[in-house]
Amino acid sequence: MKVLMPANLPEALGLLASDGAAIPIAGGTDLLVHWPIRGEAHDRTYVDLSRLDPLKALGWTADELMLGGLTTYWDVIRDGRAREEFPLLVHAARQVGAIQIQARGTWAGNIVNGSPAADGVPVLMAYDAVVVLESRRGREEVPLDRFYSGYKQMQRRPDQLVVAIRIPRRRYSYQVFEKVGARAGG
Numbered sequence: 427m428k429v430l431m432p433a434n435l436p437e438a439l440g441l442l443a444s445d446g447a448a449i450p451i452a453g454g455t456d457l458l459v460h461w462p463i464r465g466e467a468h469d470r471t472y473v474d475l476s477r478l479d480p481l482k483a484l485g486w487t488a489d490e491l492m493l494g495g496l497t498t499y500w501d502v503i504r505d506g507r508a509r510e511e512f513p514l515l516v517h518a519a520r521q522v523g524a525i526q527i528q529a530r531g532t533w534a535g536n537i538v539n540g541s542p543a544a545d546g547v548p549v550l551m552a553y554d555a556v557v558v559l560e561s562r563r564g565r566e567e568v569p570l571d572r573f574y575s576g577y578k579q580m581q582r583r584p585d586q587l588v589v590a591i592r593i594p595r596r597r598y599s600y601q602v603f604e605k606v607g608a609r610a611g612g
């Protein structure tokens with residue numbers, strides 16, 4: 427197993443472009459779940475994104491909230507404006523695992539992991555989020571509600587990273603989060 431740690435986005439995109447089987451790691455909370463049980467499957471190249479600091483921050487403009495490709499649940503939970511304008515994001519984030527997972531796990535990782543039980547994806551869809559993908563070939567934007575085509579099938583090529591998630595700011599008169607499931611965890 428090889429773990430590469432690019433220092434910036436162009437370097438990371440270059441590594442993904444040169445090895446079509448390389449796998450990005452953000453928080454690692456989904457990838458590590460399977461680590462102990464499928465040891466042989468991990469003999470490949472991983473691209474650790476943890477040094478890509480510009481992808482960590484969330485940002486506000488007049489029209490949208492922009493989550494970075496490495497923004498965590500905790501980043502959203504502790505953002506006062508997110509709590510006020512996008513309470514469903516905060517409710518969903520608080521559902522995810524325990525605080526350790528909320529601090530490491532990212533929204534982009536939740537999207538690309540593609541679990542039907544994902545807690546982040548439904549609220550992002552409810553807010554009409556758009557997935558921003560980047561590769562050495564350029565940028566592409568895909569509305570999240572058109573991102574999946576089947577179980578774990580999605581509009582992302584192996585050389586692309588989710589670099590941002592755009593969420594339009596709107597005035598909502600009513601917002602409520604309710605999780606229906608046999609257990610609280612995802």
Ligand SMILES: Cc1cc2nc3c(=O)[nH]c(=O)nc-3n(C[C@H](O)[C@H](O)[C@H](O)COP(=O)(O)OP(=O)(O)OC[C@H]3O[C@@H](n4cnc5c(N)ncnc54)[C@H](O)[C@@H]3O)c2cc1C
Pocket residue numbers: 449450451452453454455456457458459495496521522523524527530531532533534535536537538539543544545546586587588589610611612
């Ligand atoms: C104990 C535990 C409890 C959990 N509880 C919940 C829960 O309650 N609800 C829930 O929804 N999830 C839960 N999870 C799953 C996980 O924490 C989330 O899905 C989390 O959002 C994954 O983010 P990550 O950054 O850790 O992803 P990673 O594990 O780093 O990656 C997940 C996938 O996304 C890809 N990826 C990551 N970032 C990018 C990027 N920027 N661009 C392209 N591809 C990328 C990776 O290659 C991988 O395929 C839990 C996990 C654990 C270990």
